[in-house]
Amino acid sequence: xxxxxxxxxxxxxxxxxxxxxxxxxxxxxxxxxxxxxxxxxxxxxxxxxxxxxxxxxxxxxxxxxxxxxxxxxxxxxxxxxxxxxxxxxxxxxxxxxxxxxxxxxxxxxxxxxxxxxxxxxxxxxxxxxxxxxxxxxxxxxxxxxxxxxxxxxxxxxxxxxxxxxxxxxxxxxxxxxxxxxxxxxxxxxxxxxxxxxxxxxxxxxxxxxxxxxxxxxxxxxxxxxxxxxxxxxxxxxxxxxxxxxxxxxxxxxxxxxxxxxxxxxxxxxxxxxxxxxxxxxxxx
Numbered sequence: 001x002x003x004x005x006x007x008x009x010x011x012x013x014x015x016x017x018x019x020x021x022x023x024x025x026x027x028x029x030x031x032x033x034x035x036x037x038x039x040x041x042x043x044x045x046x047x048x049x050x051x052x053x054x055x056x057x058x059x060x061x062x063x064x065x066x067x068x069x070x071x072x073x074x075x076x077x078x079x080x081x082x083x084x085x086x087x088x089x090x091x092x093x094x095x096x097x098x099x100x101x102x103x104x105x106x107x108x109x110x111x112x113x114x115x116x117x118x119x120x121x122x123x124x125x126x127x128x129x130x131x132x133x134x135x136x137x138x139x140x141x142x143x144x145x146x147x148x149x150x151x152x153x154x155x156x157x158x159x160x161x162x163x164x165x166x167x168x169x170x171x172x173x174x175x176x177x178x179x180x181x182x183x184x185x186x187x188x189x190x191x192x193x194x195x196x197x198x199x200x201x202x203x204x205x206x207x208x209x210x211x212x213x214x215x216x217x218x219x220x221x222x223x224x225x226x227x228x229x230x231x232x233x234x235x236x237x238x239x240x241x242x243x244x245x246x247x248x249x250x251x252x253x254x255x256x257x258x259x260x261x262x263x264x265x266x267x268x269x270x271x272x273x274x275x276x277x278x279x280x281x282x283x284x
Contacts, residue, residue: 012088012089013036013037013088013089013091013192014034014035014036014037014042014084014085014088014089014090014091015034015035015036015037015090015091015092015185015188015189015192016032016033016034016085016090016091016092016098016185017032017033017092017093017098017181017182017184017185017188018031018032018033018098018101018102018181019031019032019061019063019179019180019181020057020101021049021051021052021053021054021057022053022054022056022057025104026051027051027057027101027104028047028049028050028051028074028101028104028105028108029047029049029074029101029102029105030046030047030048030049030053030063030068031045031046031047031061031063031180031181032044032045032047032077032081032102032181033045033181033182033184033185034081034084034085034185035182035185035186035189037189037192037193039186039189041182042084043077043080043081043084044181044182045071045072045077046063046067046068046071047068047071047072047073047074047077047105048068048069048070048071048072048073049068049074049105050108052065053065053068060179061179061180062179062180063180073109074105074106074108074109074111075109075111078106078109078111082114085114088135089135089137090135090136090137091137091139091188091192092136092137092138092139092188093138093139093140093162093165093184093187093188093191094138094140094159095136095137095138095139095140095141096138099114099136102114139188139191139192139195140159140160140162140165141159142195143160143165143191143195143200144156144157144158144159144160145157146195146200146202147160147165147168147200147202147203148202148203148206149203149205162184162187162188162191163187165191166187166190166191168201168203169191169194169200169201171187171190171191171194173187217258220258221256221257221258221261224258224261225253225256225261225281228261228264228265228266228281229266229279230266239267239268240268240269240270240271240277241267241268241269241270241271241280242270242271246270246280247282249282249283250267250280250281250282250283251264251280251281252270252278252279252280252281253278253279253280253281254278256281260281263283263284264281264282264283264284265281265282265284266279266280266281267280267281267282268280
């Protein structure tokens, strides 16, 4: 077991990841890692499960029964883990899955589930002090809303795999072995830093969609506001408004929005800095 205590995490944010024996109801943790926002390792260890690791799972994360045969049980790691995460903001990619598997594994050893309620520990627990709070944040859901790949059927932004998110945000993971807890913590950390610093880009298709919607919107506005223009444009019974003489509250044709159509009426012509004539509207 590798546990590195680097002092109080001044940033107040830690990243957690687990690897499991599978996705079934009887599966449990076989690896867990916790790092802080600076990338320091707080906990990184394999866990010996109570059940064999299926080959199908080993092919994904590369962890086999022989790798964990001398590793600690979850009951031997549990209290160290609690002391590391207590009173911290805990960021996880696919938070619900990791919390669920931690609680399922704890249940096998008759250990209390981790939760976000106050003071979950009794005095006989081995923690240095009781929890004040546990705050879990799902980086996957946060990122899904930033990337914005909207799914029309499910009516939400589609979840992205961690490796896809890294590729989309140009995060270099060439030196990391994905699907291991430490590597996935590090990828999540790099992604989280981009999120916190507002450096993430969104799906480029979103801009195309917005432009298409904007073009349709402008076409609708133009069609409606053209009805406000005099039918006989040659009959110039309105005053010309030059740039300097334009009254306050008047709007040019390009400034008139869909929401303005019921509150403005045609006032006359105006000219821009190039001397080109256009239309101007005044409040009703």
